[in-house]
Amino acid sequence: MALPFGDSSRHENTLAVIHTLREKGSVARIDLGALNGISSATVTSISAEFLQQGLIRECPPETPRPNGRGRPKTLIELNPNAACVVCIKLSINEIQLVVGDFSGQVRHSEHHAVPTLALSANDLEVLLEEKISAICTQQLTGFQRLAGICLAVQGVVSSQSGTIIWSPALSFRNAPISARLAERFHCSVLLENDANCIASVLAAQPAYADCPNLVVIMLGYGIGMSVLINGVPYLGANGSAAEFGHSKYQPDGALCACGRRGCIEAYASDYALYRAAANHLELPSGDSAHPSEKQMQALTQLALQGDPVAQEIYAEAGRALGVGIANVLALFNPDLVLITGSGVRGFDALQAAMYSTLDEALVAELKGTTRIESCAWDRDMTCMGGIAMTLNATDGETLLDSQTVREA
Amino acid sequence: MALPFGDSSRHENTLAVIHTLREKGSVARIDLGALNGISSATVTSISAEFLQQGLIRECPPETPRPNGRGRPKTLIELNPNAACVVCIKLSINEIQLVVGDFSGQVRHSEHHAVPTLALSANDLEVLLEEKISAICTQQLTGFQRLAGICLAVQGVVSSQSGTIIWSPALSFRNAPISARLAERFHCSVLLENDANCIASVLAAQPAYADCPNLVVIMLGYGIGMSVLINGVPYLGANGSAAEFGHSKYQPDGALCACGRRGCIEAYASDYALYRAAANHLELPSGDSAHPSEKQMQALTQLALQGDPVAQEIYAEAGRALGVGIANVLALFNPDLVLITGSGVRGFDALQAAMYSTLDEALVAELKGTTRIESCAWDRDMTCMGGIAMTLNATDGETLLDSQTVREA
DNA sequence: AATATTTATTTTAGTACCTAAAGTAAATAA
DNA sequence: TTATTTACTTTAGGTACTAAAATAAATATT
Secondary structure (H helix, E strand, C coil): CCCCCCCCHHHHHHHHHHHHHHHHCEEEHHHHHHHHCCCHHHHHHHHHHHHHHCCEEECCCCCCCCCCCCCCCCEEEECHHHCEEEEEEEECCEEEEEEEECCCCEEEEEEEECCHHHCCHHHHHHHHHHHHHHHHHHHCCCCCCEEEEEEEECCEEECCCCEEEECCCCCCCCEECHHHHHHHHCCEEEEEEHHHHHHHHHHHCHHHCCCCCEEEEEECCCEEEEEEECCEECCCCCCCCCCHHHCECCCCCCECCCCCECECHHHHCHHHHHHHHHCCCCCCCCCCCCCCHHHHHHHHHHHHCCCHHHHHHHHHHHHHHHHHHHHHHHHHCCCEEEEECHHHHHHHHHHHHHHHHHHHHCCHHHCCCCEEEECCCCCCHHHHHHHHHHHHHHHHHHHHHHHHHHHC | CCCCCCCCHHHHHHHHHHHHHHHHCEEEHHHHHHHHCCCHHHHHHHHHHHHHHCCEEECCCCCCCCCCCCCCCCEEEECHHHCEEEEEEEECCEEEEEEEECCCCEEEEEEEECCHHHCCHHHHHHHHHHHHHHHHHHHCCCCCCEEEEEEEECCEEECCCCEEEECCCCCCCCEECHHHHHHHHCCEEEEEEHHHHHHHHHHHCHHHCCCCCEEEEEECCCEEEEEEECCEECCCCCCCCCCHHHCECCCCCCECCCCCECECHHHHCHHHHHHHHHCCCCCCCCCCCCCCHHHHHHHHHHHHCCCHHHHHHHHHHHHHHHHHHHHHHHHHCCCEEEEECHHHHHHHHHHHHHHHHHHHHCCHHHCCCCEEEECCCCCCHHHHHHHHHHHHHHHHHHHHHHHHHHHC
C-alpha cells in the first residue's frame, strides 16, 4: 500500500529548498523554512536526505561568529559538483560553450569561430556532438552527473519539440536537434531562444525582482524580444512568440531581412543602421551586410559627435523602436521594458527620438506606468541564462537520480 | 497538534471536483476521480462532505437505464441553489443585471436604460446599490448565499484594487467601486473588463478547448481585446493590458476618440466607420457620434450591396484590423483569434481586406499557424462570462462558508 | 430462480508527510 | 557556573491520500 510518489507536496518543498539555496547561496535551515513557508522540522528532514545524496553540504562555522546569542546557524549550500550543465550559444559564425555547476556558477567558457551559414543540419549535429564530447572529457570530471545541455539559439525555436524552426545563423530550417543530442549524451536537452535566456538572467537580478511582467528587447544584428509573464518566458502556440523585430513600423517601408517591408528591424537593427549610412558616410570597410562591431561603433560615434546624417539615422531608429514599444505597452502593459543587446551601444543616440515617439503614441493611462531602461550588454549573459534555466528544469531529475543511486 | 489547513491538496481536489461538476453537469464519482487524477475513494470522501453541506445532490437514477452491466453510476450534480452571483454589465447608456446560480445557469436578466455619462461616481454607486438591492429581495430568495457580485465594465479597470480607471460609459475616472459594494452586500465583488468576461465564455466552449492561448477582439462602438494565456485573462502590470484598439495603424492618421491619431479604433470602430461614411452616403439619421444599430446595419448593407464608397470604408477598416492582428500574432502568437462584438455584423464586408493585409504583413513562419475566426455576437455573453468568473473566484469562500455553517 | 459476472461505491488498512511541541545543542550574558 | 537565547532534531499527533477488500446493484448465464 505504498503510494508511488505521494501527493507531490514533498516534491514541491524539496524543489523549493534547492531553488532557494541556488538563489541565496548558503542559508540556515530555519531561514529555509521561513522563506518557503514550511516548518524547520520539514527542512531538517529534507536537508538530511540531501546530505545523504551529496546534493548539499554544511558550511564550516563562520569565524568570527556573527554577533548575537544563541546557538549559531549552520548554513547549508548546494554541492557545486553534484551536477553540471553545458550551454551552447549558437550565433552567426560563432558558437560559445559554457559549463555551469550545480550552484549555477560558470566554470568554463570557450568560443569557436564556425562558418555556421555553411553548415548542413547534419554538419551542425556532428559539430555539436564533437564539441560537447570534448568538453565532457576535459571539463566535466569531478561532477556527479551531467544534468542537461542547453542550446541557446537566435531565431525561432520550438522548445517543446526541440526543433530549430529558423535561425539567422543557419541556412536550413526545421532541424530537430534536441532528440539526437539527448540520446547521444543521455541527458535532458533544452532548446531556447537566446532572448529568453537573457530575460531569465535579468529577471533574476534583485533590481528587477518586483517586475514579474518583464519585456526584454535585444538590439543587435537582428532585433529580438522576450516576454516574461510572472517570471516565466511566454511562448505562444508555436514557441515563436515575441517576434517584435518584425512587427510593423511603416507599412510599405524599408526592406527587412525577412523579405517584407516596414518591420522595426528594418530601421533599428545593426544592418539597417549601417545600410542607411553606407551611401552617405565614410565608415570602416568590411562586409556591409554584416557590419562589424568596429563599423557600428564608428557609426555610433558619428551620431554622438553631431553628424546630422548619422543623427537622423539614429533618430529614425528611435522612432521605429518608440512605435514598437508603444504597441508592446498597449498589448502587454509590462512592469518594465529592458533594452539590451550589442546594439545598446547606440542607445544614447536614439533614445531622445524613442521617448518622444513613445510619449506621442501612448494613451494617457499608460504613460509613466512602465519603467523603460537600457541595460549594459555582456556576451556571456545568454549562456548564464541558459544554465539557470536548464538547472531549474532538471532539478527534478537530479533529485530522482540521486535517490535511485543511493538506493542501489 | 492539528494543522490549520493541511497542505492544500485536499483544498485543490475539492475545488477541482466543483469545477468539473460545473463544467460537465452531472458526473459519477468514478469519473470525477478519473477526470481529476484522484482515486474514487477520495471522491467519495469529498462528495460526502459536499452532500452534508448541501453543495451537491445525487441525481435520481436514470430511466431507462443506460445499457451495460454492473452497478449503475450514481450521478451527482451541483445544487444550483447553494449559491448565486449577480453580474452587472455597464455600457454606454445601459446597464444589465443578471442572476446566475451555483451551477452557472442564468436565472434572471434585466436591462435598464440609464444616462451613464451623466452620472457622478456617487450617483453610480447609489444606482448600483439600489438595483442590486432590488434584485436581492426579488430574485435571490431560495439561494443559500450570495457568493459574489461581478461588475463587467467596458474600459480600463484594475481588478486588484477594484477601481474603474476609465470607461467610455462614464464621465469620471478612477472610481474605487468594489470596496463599497463588498461592504454593502457582504460578499466578494469582482471588477472585470467586459472583453475578459466574453473571452472566458468563449474559451470554455468545447470548440475552443484546445486553444489555451486565445485572443478575443471585440468590435463595437470601441474596440476591445482580451488575451487568455493558458486559459486565464492576462492583465499587465496595471490591469489595463490589451489596449488593442489604441495600438497604431497609421502614425498621424485618423483622429481617435482617445484624442490621439492613427489608432486602429479610429478606422474600424462603429463611430469611425460611420464618421467616414457620413459625408458621402445617405444613412438613417441619429446621433452620428454614437451611431445606432440601425444606422450601422444600413452602412453594412450598402457595403455588401456593392456601394464603392462603403466598400472602401470597410476595406480600410479591414486593413487596419489586419495590421493590428499581424502585430498581435507577432507578439502573442496565440492558437486562435476570435473576432466578435456587435461589430461582427460588418465582418463579411471587411474580411477580404483584413486577410490580405494580414497575409502581407506576416512572417512566413507565422502564416497559417493561428486560426482566425469570427463569432456570432450575443449581448448576454458578457454577463455569462462574469458569472462564470465570479463563481470560479468564490468557490473557495463558498466552501469555507458551508463548512463553518455546518459546524455551528 | 439461482448463480456468475461486471461495474460503482464505500470501507479498511497502510503510508507519506506535515506541524506543534518537547527535547537537545551550542552559543552568549549574567 | 548558571541563565538565557537561538537553532536544530526528535516525538507525537493529525490530515489526506491510495490500493485493496468489501459491499452494492445491476445484467448475463445456466
